[in-house]
Amino acid sequence: MALEIIQEEIVEGMMKEQIQIKREKSLEDDNQSFFWIKSEGQKKLATENMVPGNQVYKEKLIIKKNIEYRLWDPFRSKLAAAIMNDLEYFPFENKSTVLYLGASTGTTVSHISDIVGSNGIVFAVEHASRVARDFLDRVATFRKNIVAILQDARKPKEYFSVFGKVDVVYVDIAQPDQTQIAMDNCEMYLKKGGYFFLVIKTRSIDVTKAPKRIVEEEIERLKPRFEVLQTIDLHPYDKDHAMVIAKFNH
Amino acid sequence: MYSVVLTELGISVFNDGKLDKAFSFSNPVKEYLLVKNKESKLNELVNYLASTQRGFSVSDESLLAILKKYSIDCHLMEESELDEIQTNKPQIIVDSGFASNLQDTLGKLREFALGLSSSKVTEVSESPDLHIIQAINSLDEIDKIANGLSSRLREWYGLHFPELDNIIDSINGYAQIVLAGKRESLTKQIFEEAGFPESKVEMLSLISSKSRGGDISDINLSIVQSIAKQVLDFHELRKKLEEHVEAEMQEIAPNTSAILGTAVGARILGRAGSLKKMASLPASTIQVLGAEKALFRSLKTGSQPPKHGLLFQHAMVHAAPRWQRGKIARAVAAKAVIAARVDVYGEGLNQTLLEKLNIRVDEIGKKYENPTEKDMRPPPSFRREGGFGDKPRRREGGDRRREGGDRRREGGDRRREGGDRRREGGDRRREGGDRRREGGFRDNPRRDRREGGFRDNPRRDSGDRREGGFRDNPRRDSGDRREGGFRDNPRRDSGRNDERTDSNKKRKKFGRR
Ligand SMILES: C[S@@+](CC[C@H](N)C(=O)[O-])C[C@H]1O[C@@H](n2cnc3c(N)ncnc32)[C@H](O)[C@@H]1O
Numbered sequence: 001m002a003l004e005i006i007q008e009e010i011v012e013g014m015m016k017e018q019i020q021i022k023r024e025k026s027l028e029d030d031n032q033s034f035f036w037i038k039s040e041g042q043k044k045l046a047t048e049n050m051v052p053g054n055q056v057y058k059e060k061l062i063i064k065k066n067i068e069y070r071l072w073d074p075f076r077s078k079l080a081a082a083i084m085n086d087l088e089y090f091p092f093e094n095k096s097t098v099l100y101l102g103a104s105t106g107t108t109v110s111h112i113s114d115i116v117g118s119n120g121i122v123f124a125v126e127h128a129s130r131v132a133r134d135f136l137d138r139v140a141t142f143r144k145n146i147v148a149i150l151q152d153a154r155k156p157k158e159y160f161s162v163f164g165k166v167d168v169v170y171v172d173i174a175q176p177d178q179t180q181i182a183m184d185n186c187e188m189y190l191k192k193g194g195y196f197f198l199v200i201k202t203r204s205i206d207v208t209k210a211p212k213r214i215v216e217e218e219i220e221r222l223k224p225r226f227e228v229l230q231t232i233d234l235h236p237y238d239k240d241h242a243m244v245i246a247k248f249n250h
Numbered sequence: 251m252y253s254v255v256l257t258e259l260g261i262s263v264f265n266d267g268k269l270d271k272a273f274s275f276s277n278p279v280k281e282y283l284l285v286k287n288k289e290s291k292l293n294e295l296v297n298y299l300a301s302t303q304r305g306f307s308v309s310d311e312s313l314l315a316i317l318k319k320y321s322i323d324c325h326l327m328e329e330s331e332l333d334e335i336q337t338n339k340p341q342i343i344v345d346s347g348f349a350s351n352l353q354d355t356l357g358k359l360r361e362f363a364l365g366l367s368s369s370k371v372t373e374v375s376e377s378p379d380l381h382i383i384q385a386i387n388s389l390d391e392i393d394k395i396a397n398g399l400s401s402r403l404r405e406w407y408g409l410h411f412p413e414l415d416n417i418i419d420s421i422n423g424y425a426q427i428v429l430a431g432k433r434e435s436l437t438k439q440i441f442e443e444a445g446f447p448e449s450k451v452e453m454l455s456l457i458s459s460k461s462r463g464g465d466i467s468d469i470n471l472s473i474v475q476s477i478a479k480q481v482l483d484f485h486e487l488r489k490k491l492e493e494h495v496e497a498e499m500q501e502i503a504p505n506t507s508a509i510l511g512t513a514v515g516a517r518i519l520g521r522a523g524s525l526k527k528m529a530s531l532p533a534s535t536i537q538v539l540g541a542e543k544a545l546f547r548s549l550k551t552g553s554q555p556p557k558h559g560l561l562f563q564h565a566m567v568h569a570a571p572r573w574q575r576g577k578i579a580r581a582v583a584a585k586a587v588i589a590a591r592v593d594v595y596g597e598g599l600n601q602t603l604l605e606k607l608n609i610r611v612d613e614i615g616k617k618y619e620n621p622t623e624k625d626m627r628p629p630p631s632f633r634r635e636g637g638f639g640d641k642p643r644r645r646e647g648g649d650r651r652r653e654g655g656d657r658r659r660e661g662g663d664r665r666r667e668g669g670d671r672r673r674e675g676g677d678r679r680r681e682g683g684d685r686r687r688e689g690g691f692r693d694n695p696r697r698d699r700r701e702g703g704f705r706d707n708p709r710r711d712s713g714d715r716r717e718g719g720f721r722d723n724p725r726r727d728s729g730d731r732r733e734g735g736f737r738d739n740p741r742r743d744s745g746r747n748d749e750r751t752d753s754n755k756k757r758k759k760f761g762r763r
Contacts (some may be wrong), residue, residue, distance in 0.1 A: 080604040129370060132367060132371055133371045136364065147359060157402070160363065161366075164336070164337050
């Protein structure tokens with residue numbers, strides 16, 4: 001029932017708005033990944049909805065030329081915030097495999113799932129069972145390219161159902177020792193030359209230190225094994241958060 | 251070279267890289283978990299391996315342990331072999347015939363992952379500690395609602411019979427009178443049945459005939475009566491919840507209950523998220539749980555850290571003189587963690603924990619019997635409003651202080667409301683950092699209970715108090731709902747009594763607002 005209502009709204013919204021879609025090319029090749037959609041006079045980020053009609057976090061759905069797009073809210077998803085703040089590397093594309101730590105209720109995971117498409121895979125790790133419940137109900141059940149892993153990212157050895165090496169490891173777990181956890185996961189599951197995205201929430205590492213220093217210190221830890229490509233301050237979408245993009249040299 | 255490989259969909263035996271035999275799982279999630287928990291029998295596999303009579307390399311430790319139990323000669327694979335299996339898993343699954351092709355494998359593995367995650371979610375949802383947390387939060391929620399509703403009831407029925415408000419402290423008794431109807435129809439019998447002592451009954455009869463209240467229409471009365479009914483129902487529910495929390499806490503966390511009391515224990519459990527998480531917290535965290543705001547500020551500015559959060563509600567802590575409370579809170583917290591750990595392992599009640607705590611608290615009482623000069627210094631007025639630590643704070647400007655009172659009160663509420671949401675995900679709680687700050691101070695348990703009053707009024711010793719539960723006039727004694735607390739441990743009540751007088755004095759001194 002809820003679904004029907006939503007679709008009506010989209011159709012209405014579609015007729016009211018002049019929608020423009022510009023294809024955003026990923027840097028690696030010509031695969032389309034995310035889109036810019038003009039909505040309410042503003043250029044907004046979106047992905048093509050892999051499960052038409054399905055909303056994950058009450059984001060707006062827009063249909064254009066029979067394709068449904070989901071607006072991607074940078075205030076809700078740090079990857080979107082990074083894109084808004086001039087992310088230069090975007091290795092998420094059709095057929096990519098991604099290991100995602102800290103899936104939470106699946107906001108960002110769902111957009112990555114849209115992007116990698118039915119031939120890609122997102123291994124989504126989350127250990128808190130309350131949020132995992134929402135993640136399963138809203139996201140993982142409907143998306144055939146998501147492998148839900150309800151386990152502790154501290155024990156990558158024990159993940160069930162991950163196989164092979166992935167193209168990207170994305171880490172957003174807000175733990176004081178997250179860099180170490182992330183590196184251990186990369187060690188096991190990231191391809192040589194693969195990309196590593198690390199969200200640093202400075203306040204969960206150390207509230208007493210200056211955010212900038214914390215980011216520098218975390219980057220320092222990555223250096224022996226990674227080539228750090230870009231550091232993005234996620235302000236104003238997230239306070240005291242930074243995203244570090246690195247390449248795994250191994 | 252024989253190898254035995256555990257996959258999500260079955261177990262395969264390979265000979266020099268070629269499939270020798272495959273044992274597929276008919277219910278992968280269940281069977282895989284049985285293996286992982288070393289509970290599988292694996293008869294077929296064991297028989298097969300026994301008949302092959304070889305040494306086997308095995309891909310999984312749990313599987314290895316099971317096979318060893320059956321004296322099968324086997325060892326764990328080398329790191330490099332394990333790596334290879336990890337990488338080639340989809341192919342292994344296809345080769346073993348567990349799936350028809352790679353696409354099918356992916357589908358089946360995804361199904362497996364979903365089923366496994368779901369079963370974990372289900373399992374966690376059944377754990378009793380999560381249910382206790384829901385119960386204690388419901389209880390606090392009910393207090394909040396019922397307090398508001400009780401004030402409303404007094405206001406509304408008060409238009410008709412204003413004098414009643416000053417005579418009946420117990421909201422329970424008040425509601426019963428309202429249910430009896432209009433002033434004129436209130437008889438001695440009704441008062442008696444509501445459980446008032448004789449002296450009160452006399453007074454009530456006298457006063458109802460001389461009331462200055464106005465008439466109330468039938469329709470208004472019937473609504474007011476519905477509210478009264480609700481209040482009484484809440485009272486019943488509250489009692490049930492209280493008993494339930496108490497019984498469940500004794501059952502699943504007897505040691506934690508012995509140290510903290512069932513109610514404070516349950517609230518701390520709620521903050522921690524689960525018994526397991528509570529058991530893994532450092533004592534210093536337990537000590538200040540519920541005082542996060544003050545804690546973060548102290549980390550940032552170097553001001554004094556809070557001495558107690560929720561533990562302020564603990565009888566031993568708040569019955570103690572102010573200058574001892576931090577020390578006692580620390581002692582209680584230290585024992586509480588140990589208690590939680592014992593509870594996690596289900597060891598049953600360990601009396602020595604409580605005995606040791608009592609000894610320690612006595613020690614503190616003797617050693618710090620008199621306040622030092624520093625302790626004697628009157629706290630700045632700011633503290634009277636906010637009241638979270640025992641020392642004056644640096645960096646608390648006058649402005650902030652003035653605003654403080656209100657913001658804080660608000661913050662308390664919001665905290666309660668936010669409680670569940672926060673627990674839903676570690677992340678959200680953390681992210682709440684900023685929001686929390688807006689919400690005002692949230693550290694003092696007294697704070698958010700201010701409006702409170704769904705419990706007995708300790709000050710007033712009216713006869714109906716003993717019926718327990720609901721507190722009297724919420725408007726009247728906004729300050730000290732904390733004493734109302736749960737009656738978890740009769741021993742503790744003595745402590746509470748001391749505290750009552752203590753805090754009454756305080757309230758008088760500092761005024762109500
Ligand atoms: C900030 S949230 C992630 C938000 C999400 N990335 C998004 O953008 O939608 C962090 C999540 O990591 C999870 N987490 C924290 N520590 C973890 C661990 N050791 N293993 C797995 N998940 C963890 C938390 O439960 C929480 O849901």
